[in-house]
Amino acid sequence: MRKIILMMSVSLDGFIEGTDRRIDWHRVDDELHSHFNEQLRTMGAFLNGRVTYELMAGFWPTADAAPSSTGPMAEFAGIWRDMPKIVFSRTLRRADWNTTIARDVTVDGIMALKARPGGDLALGGADLAAAFMRHDLIDEYRLYVHPVLIGQGKPLFPRTDDRTALTLAEARTFGNGVVLLRYDRPAAPAPSPRPV
Numbered sequence: 001m002r003k004i005i006l007m008m009s010v011s012l013d014g015f016i017e018g019t020d021r022r023i024d025w026h027r028v029d030d031e032l033h034s035h036f037n038e039q040l041r042t043m044g045a046f047l048n049g050r051v052t053y054e055l056m057a058g059f060w061p062t063a064d065a066a067p068s069s070t071g072p073m074a075e076f077a078g079i080w081r082d083m084p085k086i087v088f089s090r091t092l093r094r095a096d097w098n099t100t101i102a103r104d105v106t107v108d109g110i111m112a113l114k115a116r117p118g119g120d121l122a123l124g125g126a127d128l129a130a131a132f133m134r135h136d137l138i139d140e141y142r143l144y145v146h147p148v149l150i151g152q153g154k155p156l157f158p159r160t161d162d163r164t165a166l167t168l169a170e171a172r173t174f175g176n177g178v179v180l181l182r183y184d185r186p187a188a189p190a191p192s193p194r195p196v
Contacts, residue, residue: 145179
């Protein structure tokens with residue numbers, strides 16, 4: 001069964017974006033972008049909310065034609081265009097670039113999506129991730145921690161009374177100081193046999 005993998009860049013103090021949706025503090029150089037490309041090209045689909053999808057669709061379809069694009073940026077433009085995408089939105093009426101619109105995150109719908117053949121599913125966006133977390137649908141967390149404190153903005157994780165245990169699967173440091181922390185959800189324990 002395919003996995004739902006949350007992949008997000010986050011500041012050291014836990015924000016995915018600053019005020020006014022600023023992400024100019026992201027330290028994405030060619031090494032990190034090449035790593036993203038390597039990870040994302042094997043996915044079966046990108047899962048995004050409307051805001052993230054519209055930001056991506058406003059830039060990536062033609063990014064490889066921009067003179068300022070580096071090799072890894074141009075490569076990702078092709079990956080993004082070709083990758084199946086599912087955008088979760090109750091208001092979006094039309095989406096291009098190999099995109100399907102889904103109205104709601106439902107356990108049955110996501111489990112059916114996971115059961116299809118193909119690569120794992122890359123989940124992006126804090127609001128959509130929160131909906132997946134409420135339904136306990138995230139299998140792996142790949143957090144790219146950028147070495148900066150931004151003080152305020154949109155936090156990656158919503159406040160909750162729930163506790164989620166994770167297992168560290170990988171830690172990797174990039175040359176620009178970004179650290180990948182990859183966590184797996186432990187498998188649910190098998191039910192204990194009932195006494196006879």
